[in-house]
Amino acid sequence: MFYKPAQGHGLPHNPFNAIVAPRPIGWISTRGAMGDNLAPYSFFNAVAYVPPQVMFASTAAKSDREGTKDTVAQIRETGVFCVNMVTRALIDAMNATSAPLPAGEDxxxxxxxxxxxxxxxxxxxxxEAPAALECRVTQIVPLLGAANVLVLGEVTGVHIRPDCLNGGRYLPPDRLSRLGYKDYAAITETFALDRPPGG
Incomplete structure (x- = not known):
């Protein structure tokens, strides 16, 4: 099939939500004048090594946060956020924090x-996160579409849970990822692959 997103896809569910997958989940924590906040974002990834930088996108709004969500509102206020990584053992807690609680509710x-x-x-x-990335905002970029915002940050501190280090490598028990729709995967099977010479 072929479709133009602007004209609709005619399917029961939007296929774009599942095409770019798996996507790591950035479990973003913030602190602002109204208190602490924690919410998961599956439009998340690393974007540079030196200095280390990450990004996430918020794509919805709440009526009590003036066109955005609690996370972005508090990042605009403070200029900082923390990305907590998620494993299968934390999925229920992560999912619970996606509830649209009133602004200021922790x-x-x-x-x-x-x-x-x-x-x-x-x-x-x-x-309990296997790793957490402390970040200072470098850019907040409005995107096409209502309430779509891209947040970029420089990683200024890295926490790694001791049991997730093995032989000097970060090796958590699994890596939880979003596949689209209501589908998730806990990635446990990995393999090494050498790049071509000079790559």
């Missing part, structure tokens, strides 16, 4: 998630 508390302090920014992180 998802850590609502979902029973333990907080830990960040070192380089004033922000909480998920204590």
């Amino acid at each position: 998802e850590f508390t609502a979902a029973g998630i333990a907080k830990a302090p960040c070192e380089t920014i004033d922000c909480p992180r998920v204590a």
